[in-house]
Amino acid sequence: MATSVAPTSARRPFTRRASAFLFRHRGVQLTFTLGPTLSWMVVIYLFSLVVLLISSFWTLNPLTSQVEHTWSLKNYQTIIHGSVYWRVAFRTVMLAAAVTVTDVLLAFPLSYYAARMASARVRNVLLFAVVMPLWANYLAKVFAWKTMLGGDGPVDAFFGVFGWHPGLSSSIIALWLVLSYIWLPYVILPILAAFERVPDSYLEASSDLGAKAGRTFRKVVWPLVLPGVVAASIFSFSLTLGDYLAAPLVSKTLVLGNLIDSFAGGTANNKPLAAALSMIPLAIMGIYLLIARAMHAFEAL
Amino acid sequence: MRRGISLVAIVGVMALIAAACSNNSSSSGPSGGTSASALSYDASAQGEGELNLVAWPLYAEKDVRGPFEDATGCKVNVKEANTSDEMVNLMSQGGGTQYDGVSASGDATLRLIASGLVAPVNVDSFDDYANVMPSLQAPAHNTVNGVHYGVPYEWGPNILMYNSDIVSPAPKSWDITFEPQINGQANPYAGKITGYNSPIFIADAAMYLMSHQPDLGITDPYELNADQLDAAVNLLKQQNGLVSKYWNVWSDEVDAFESGDMVAGTAWPANQNVLISDDKVNVGSVTPSEGVTGWADTWMMSSNAPHPNCMLAWMNYTLSDKVQAATAYTFGATPSVTTACQGLKANLIAGYGQEVGTNAYPLYHCGDDGYLKSIFLWKTPVPDCGNGSSDCADYNTWTQKWVEVIGQ
Numbered sequence: 001m002a003t004s005v006a007p008t009s010a011r012r013p014f015t016r017r018a019s020a021f022l023f024r025h026r027g028v029q030l031t032f033t034l035g036p037t038l039s040w041m042v043v044i045y046l047f048s049l050v051v052l053l054i055s056s057f058w059t060l061n062p063l064t065s066q067v068e069h070t071w072s073l074k075n076y077q078t079i080i081h082g083s084v085y086w087r088v089a090f091r092t093v094m095l096a097a098a099v100t101v102t103d104v105l106l107a108f109p110l111s112y113y114a115a116r117m118a119s120a121r122v123r124n125v126l127l128f129a130v131v132m133p134l135w136a137n138y139l140a141k142v143f144a145w146k147t148m149l150g151g152d153g154p155v156d157a158f159f160g161v162f163g164w165h166p167g168l169s170s171s172i173i174a175l176w177l178v179l180s181y182i183w184l185p186y187v188i189l190p191i192l193a194a195f196e197r198v199p200d201s202y203l204e205a206s207s208d209l210g211a212k213a214g215r216t217f218r219k220v221v222w223p224l225v226l227p228g229v230v231a232a233s234i235f236s237f238s239l240t241l242g243d244y245l246a247a248p249l250v251s252k253t254l255v256l257g258n259l260i261d262s263f264a265g266g267t268a269n270n271k272p273l274a275a276a277l278s279m280i281p282l283a284i285m286g287i288y289l290l291i292a293r294a295m296h297a298f299e300a301l
Numbered sequence: 302m303r304r305g306i307s308l309v310a311i312v313g314v315m316a317l318i319a320a321a322c323s324n325n326s327s328s329s330g331p332s333g334g335t336s337a338s339a340l341s342y343d344a345s346a347q348g349e350g351e352l353n354l355v356a357w358p359l360y361a362e363k364d365v366r367g368p369f370e371d372a373t374g375c376k377v378n379v380k381e382a383n384t385s386d387e388m389v390n391l392m393s394q395g396g397g398t399q400y401d402g403v404s405a406s407g408d409a410t411l412r413l414i415a416s417g418l419v420a421p422v423n424v425d426s427f428d429d430y431a432n433v434m435p436s437l438q439a440p441a442h443n444t445v446n447g448v449h450y451g452v453p454y455e456w457g458p459n460i461l462m463y464n465s466d467i468v469s470p471a472p473k474s475w476d477i478t479f480e481p482q483i484n485g486q487a488n489p490y491a492g493k494i495t496g497y498n499s500p501i502f503i504a505d506a507a508m509y510l511m512s513h514q515p516d517l518g519i520t521d522p523y524e525l526n527a528d529q530l531d532a533a534v535n536l537l538k539q540q541n542g543l544v545s546k547y548w549n550v551w552s553d554e555v556d557a558f559e560s561g562d563m564v565a566g567t568a569w570p571a572n573q574n575v576l577i578s579d580d581k582v583n584v585g586s587v588t589p590s591e592g593v594t595g596w597a598d599t600w601m602m603s604s605n606a607p608h609p610n611c612m613l614a615w616m617n618y619t620l621s622d623k624v625q626a627a628t629a630y631t632f633g634a635t636p637s638v639t640t641a642c643q644g645l646k647a648n649l650i651a652g653y654g655q656e657v658g659t660n661a662y663p664l665y666h667c668g669d670d671g672y673l674k675s676i677f678l679w680k681t682p683v684p685d686c687g688n689g690s691s692d693c694a695d696y697n698t699w700t701q702k703w704v705e706v707i708g709q
Binding site: 088 | 547701
């Protein structure tokens with residue numbers, strides 16, 4: 001380092017000295033810029049995941065219900081031998097898939113319209129309408145649905161005119177409706193972005209080469225937006241897989257989140273088993289993300 | 302190089318965690334030998350100025366806390382808990398040093414005692430213990446080998462509540478909540494039944510089986526061997542098909558009765574009181590022919606209570622007839638001291654008016670030891686069946702079975 005040309009540091013202002021120091025020491029610069037966020041990620045996220053993994057090997061004293069720090073595979077054996085855990089896991093994955101498909105089907109035409117057909121003003125209005133529900137509290141939205149679907153709610157009253165009482169208040173259909181509604185904005189935004197990234201010149205080239213609208217969509221548009229769709233599906237799938245607040249409010253259905261929640265201290269206190277159970281959605285999401293990466297979804301995020 | 306750094310980081314994190322864990326296990330283990338010396342209340346002992354309680358909602362309201370704070374200088378902080386499991390969790394936080402005491406129900410008490418989290422007390426040192434009803438003087442849910450772990454507070458049954466406009470005639474049996482077919486007819490209330498969302502609710506099914514399948518040989522709904530437990534769980538799975546929703550906290554049931562989603566099922570008298578005062582639906586309740594389960598709550602003191610003198614003073618205070626009558630009225634429960642009955646009646650009349658209050662009073666069975674004895678009071682299921690054999694399912698097994706019921 002050329003320390004010989006540096007003037008006596010006392011005469012230069014501190015900020016300039018600091019920036020010069022950071023410029024020369026890239027490592028320190030990185031520590032200051034990425035450090036806080038990264039350490040947050042490591043401490044809060046990775047640390048808790050590791051704690052979760054470790055505690056899943058602990059057991060519960062049957063007499064005192066206190067956690068005992070002895071290593072065993074008992075929780076995993078319980079899960080493997082208990083058909084109820086498989087059933088709930090399967091049901092939750094199916095629910096997550098149904099919510100994802102529903103949201104993609106709803107988001108697709110809207111995003112296409114907003115990105116490629118609407119004027120700038122209409123596009124902004126649509127975007128605002130999509131984002132606005134995100135500013136409302138999650139629980140407020142779920143409670144609104146609970147009232148709407150309840151025994152004396154408007155949905156039941158509407159169908160009651162035709163002499164039919166769907167009794168949605170305790171069914172999994174209610175849960176599917178509510179979660180599809182709540183995660184819809186998260187699905188629309190990535191798909192909208194994907195449509196906006198399709199260059200007009202590609203569509204013109206396709207049409208110049210004689211392709212009709214359907215063929216252009218199948219051969220040009222769809223492959224280009226697919227990563228965006230997969231990226232969007234990560235949101236609705238993972239959020240549904242982990243949700244445990246909506247289920248008890250709008251239905252009787254037990255989903256993975258409730259199962260973990262009830263063992264984590266709600267109604268059936270057994271924290272080590274809860275930790276072992278939470279490895280199920282982690283594993284499912286791990287696989288899902290690997291597939292998504294193979295489909296280049298991360299480049300569309 | 303990059304890989305090297307991340308490996309080092311991971312190993313470091315693991316080492317940190319391992320250190321944290323081993324620290325934990327050495328400090329939070331059950332402290333043995335606590336039964337050696339029971340603590341006594343001493344009116345002259347100086348309070349520590351503060352008291353941290355874990356309590357059921359409405360169990361330590363302002364009208365009850367106020368006079369105590371004025372008299373003892375102990376400021377009362379209440380952490381409300383809605384389930385017994387929550388209470389056990391809270392009491393074990395920080396090695397049991399965060400809270401001084403808890404209003405534990407019988408399904409939590411034995412767990413707290415077995416883990417050494419609560420301290421034995423000398424009940425004779427409390428001014429009003431002699432007024433406690435005979436069957437609560439030394440009940441199995443808070444007295445182990447003659448050692449007392451707390452003082453009784455309120456008790457009550459889990460009654461069969463129903464919407465009296467829809468459920469008619471008034472039910473006499475729990476069968477409308479369990480059976481898809483009644484006298485060869487489809488159960489008219491299918492889809493509108495409710496149950497209590499807790500492993501301890503398995504006992505309600507076991508109690509029903511005591512009358513309906515006597516050959517199972519169930520003598521105590523909390524002491525079930527594997528076959529008996531399976532029979533109860535199968536009955537509950539059958540019930541699940543009739544259930545609209547299980548209730549977790551009292552407001553779940555109140556809301557669903559008011560919206561019409563539930564018309565019959567197990568309830569605390571407190572839930573019925575809320576529905577009556579809301580006056581949106583007409584509800585009735587009965588003690589069915591099979592009997593009822595119920596709960597008796599105990600103020601227990603943490604073994605590591607930071608404010609022991611304030612806690613002992615609180616336990617002494619909660620045995621007074623005034624406090625017992627006040628909470629009985631606010632919560633809709635029955636006092637454990639017989640001298641509180643007149644006060645409860647007066648509170649009911651003051652709150653609901655002469656006619657409604659006078660009619661409501663008999664429903665509390667205040668001071669009725671015979672009725673209390675007929676209730677199958679919640680207690681923690683333990684492997685020891687009490688009759689020499691030890692093949693009964695423990696609470697851990699109950700929790701896993703309960704998940705099978707609600708998760709099917």
